[in-house]
Amino acid sequence: MNSEKKIETAASAGKRKKPITAQDLMNAAVKLLDSHRSVSSLSLREIARAAGIAPNSFYRHFRDVDDLAVALIDQAGRSLRGVIREARQRLSLERSAIRTSVEAFMEQLDAEQKTLHILLREMSIGSPAFRQAVDRELRYFEDELCEELTRMAKVTGHATYEPALASKAITRLVFTMGAAAADLPPEERGQIIDETVVMIKMIMEGAQSLAKRSAKK
Amino acid sequence: MNSEKKIETAASAGKRKKPITAQDLMNAAVKLLDSHRSVSSLSLREIARAAGIAPNSFYRHFRDVDDLAVALIDQAGRSLRGVIREARQRLSLERSAIRTSVEAFMEQLDAEQKTLHILLREMSIGSPAFRQAVDRELRYFEDELCEELTRMAKVTGHATYEPALASKAITRLVFTMGAAAADLPPEERGQIIDETVVMIKMIMEGAQSLAKRSAKK
DNA sequence: CATACGTCAATACATTTGTATATATAACCG
DNA sequence: CGGTTATATATACAAATGTATTGACGTATG
Numbered sequence: 001m002n003s004e005k006k007i008e009t010a011a012s013a014g015k016r017k018k019p020i021t022a023q024d025l026m027n028a029a030v031k032l033l034d035s036h037r038s039v040s041s042l043s044l045r046e047i048a049r050a051a052g053i054a055p056n057s058f059y060r061h062f063r064d065v066d067d068l069a070v071a072l073i074d075q076a077g078r079s080l081r082g083v084i085r086e087a088r089q090r091l092s093l094e095r096s097a098i099r100t101s102v103e104a105f106m107e108q109l110d111a112e113q114k115t116l117h118i119l120l121r122e123m124s125i126g127s128p129a130f131r132q133a134v135d136r137e138l139r140y141f142e143d144e145l146c147e148e149l150t151r152m153a154k155v156t157g158h159a160t161y162e163p164a165l166a167s168k169a170i171t172r173l174v175f176t177m178g179a180a181a182a183d184l185p186p187e188e189r190g191q192i193i194d195e196t197v198v199m200i201k202m203i204m205e206g207a208q209s210l211a212k213r214s215a216k217k
Numbered sequence: 218m219n220s221e222k223k224i225e226t227a228a229s230a231g232k233r234k235k236p237i238t239a240q241d242l243m244n245a246a247v248k249l250l251d252s253h254r255s256v257s258s259l260s261l262r263e264i265a266r267a268a269g270i271a272p273n274s275f276y277r278h279f280r281d282v283d284d285l286a287v288a289l290i291d292q293a294g295r296s297l298r299g300v301i302r303e304a305r306q307r308l309s310l311e312r313s314a315i316r317t318s319v320e321a322f323m324e325q326l327d328a329e330q331k332t333l334h335i336l337l338r339e340m341s342i343g344s345p346a347f348r349q350a351v352d353r354e355l356r357y358f359e360d361e362l363c364e365e366l367t368r369m370a371k372v373t374g375h376a377t378y379e380p381a382l383a384s385k386a387i388t389r390l391v392f393t394m395g396a397a398a399a400d401l402p403p404e405e406r407g408q409i410i411d412e413t414v415v416m417i418k419m420i421m422e423g424a425q426s427l428a429k430r431s432a433k434k
Numbered sequence: 435c436a437t438a439c440g441t442c443a444a445t446a447c448a449t450t451t452g453t454a455t456a457t458a459t460a461a462c463c464g
Numbered sequence: 465c466g467g468t469t470a471t472a473t474a475t476a477c478a479a480a481t482g483t484a485t486t487g488a489c490g491t492a493t494g
Contacts, residue, residue: 019441038342041258043481054443056483124338124396125255162415169416172393173386179341183348198379199386203416206423236460236471260451271473273453 022061025051026072030114038125039069039118069122070133076119077137083108084144098204099197102174106193109178110186120179142171149204161210169203239278242268243289247331255342256286256335283344286335290347293336294354300325301361314369315421316414319391323410326395327403337396359388366421378427386420 028051032042044065048055062068087101109116123134146167153159160166174196181192245268249259261282265272279285304318326333340351363384370376377383391413398409 036342036344036348038255038258041255044483045481053441055481056444056485057442059483060441121341124340125253125342128253131253161419165412165415166419168412169390169419173390176389176393195382195385198382199420202378202383202386202423202427203419204423205426206419206421209422209426210419261453262451272451273474274472276453277471 020051020053020057020061022071025053025058025061026068026075028052029068029072030118033114033118038122039072040066040122040125040130066130070129072115072118073122073130073133073137076115077133077140079108079115080119080137081140081144084141098200099193102193102196102200105174105178106181106189109182110189117179117182120175120182123175123179138171138175141175142167145171158208159211159215160204161207161214163207166203166207170200173199173203237268237270237274237278239288242270242275242278243285243292244268246285246289247335250331250335255339256289257283257339257342257344257347283347286339286344286347287350289332289335290339290350290354293332294350294357296325296332297336297354298357298361301358305361305365315417316410319410319413319417322391322395323398323406326399327406334396334399337392337399340392340396355388355392358392359384362388375425376428376432377421378424378431380424383420383424387417390416390420 025047029039029042029047032046032050033039042065044058045055047065047068048058062071083104087104109120119134119137122130123138124131142164146163149160149163149167153163177192177196177199181189184192242264246256246259246264249263249267250256259282261275262272264282264285265275279288300321304321307314307317307321326337336351336354339347340355341348359381363380366377366380366384370380394409394413394416398406401409
């Protein structure tokens with residue numbers, strides 16, 4: 001009548017000295033994610049197993065798997081904002097602003113691999129808290145971009161039609177393309193970058209053109 | 218020692234006359250999807266329960282839950298192509314082509330509700346077969362749009378810079394915005410439509426402007 | 435030193451899951 | 465009629481899951 005005999009002895013053997021941190025658990029969870037699994041499809045036990053702790057110890061760090069997921073999103077968001085800031089600095093130094101920014105984004109996608117993938121892939125799925133967290137990060141991105149656009153307008157004299165909307169369009173596009181690039185062999189990512197750059201140029205060119213037109217009228 | 222006593226007696230009682238169709242199962246699955254559940258998170262038993270059949274009967278119709286999911290995507294795609302065709306007809310009659318098309322898209326989103334949501338939400342998740350199916354539908358959309366763009370170019374004289382890329386940008390944007398609209402109260406969708414329309418105009422304006430510029434050079 | 439606390443493992447249990455096996459019933463065809 | 469085939473069911477079981485309970489062990493605090 002009893003189940004669960006004596007299996008499930010943790011990653012045992014190795015005498016655990018250091019207490020496991022929440023970050024350890026998050027890393028373990030990330031390692032379990034391949035291109036066709038969502039965070040919320042991971043089971044508590046699975047994550048605990050990967051982290052080498054007993055299932056119940058999970059509760060010491062997170063209330064839920066969803067709770068952990070939100071923490072992951074926050075982390076991804078922080079890394080993302082780092083990308084933006086870096087891209088921004090390059091922006092003021094070099095001329096080909098768009099390309100270098102997109103490249104920075106995709107590079108980070110490569111480096112921080114999974115963490116950022118999560119944000120990209122799970123934008124649309126998961127618990128409300130989850131989605132909310134992603135949305136927050138997206139808006140950060142948009143706002144910074146918008147600010148940058150209006151700043152550039154003053155410098156170059158090219159006004160932008162509806163900077164907030166243009167920013168939103170660009171942001172969504174970059175993220176969508178990023179998500180597409182995320183599960184593509186690295187050698188094909190160059191093309192995605194090229195495409196994205198052209199798309200952004202279209203939007204900016206269009207926004208500036210519309211600005212002139214509506215100013216003339 | 219036995220488990221599973223006598224529960225799980227189907228939706229029993231009602232004497233089943235008609236055999237259950239694959240479509241019935243698909244509908245049952247769709248009914249189970251709310252805004253924060255992915256198709257692949259549904260269990261076989263759950264779907265069977267909702268359809269009122271025994272768990273094993275599921276196998277008569279689909280090999281997998283994923284198999285069913287692909288069927289759902291196909292269905293959503295077919296409905297989507299209907300939207301495009303309809304939008305296309307309006308396109309030749311009215312002037313505000315973009316707006317009416319976007320409205321048609323969002324309308325269909327409202328009508329066929331869940332089915333289309335699935336396609337929108339699960340673009341990025343699920344088994345490879347799943348994703349492939351979505352990609353196929355997306356490409357249909359892109360191709361038709363691209364065709365339409367070049368056709369319009371000849372009529373209006375406004376050439377488009379890289380019609381394929383512009384189509385891709387517009388498609389991704391419409392889908393992304395559609396996904397955002399999908400889990401929003403209906404009264405806020407009008408704004409999403411407005412935003413999407415402006416975004417598309419930016420892209421088209423930009424693509425045309427770039428076309429002129431590269432022609433001049 | 436004692437005692438409380440934070441961190442973890444072990445055991446247990448009720449549920450749920452996917453699927454194997456066997457069976458019943460209707461329809462169809464010779 | 466008898467036999468085959470498609471459809472659906474019931475029963476069963478091993479595996480996995482979330483969580484409750486209990487206690488071990490170290491560290492810090494009184």
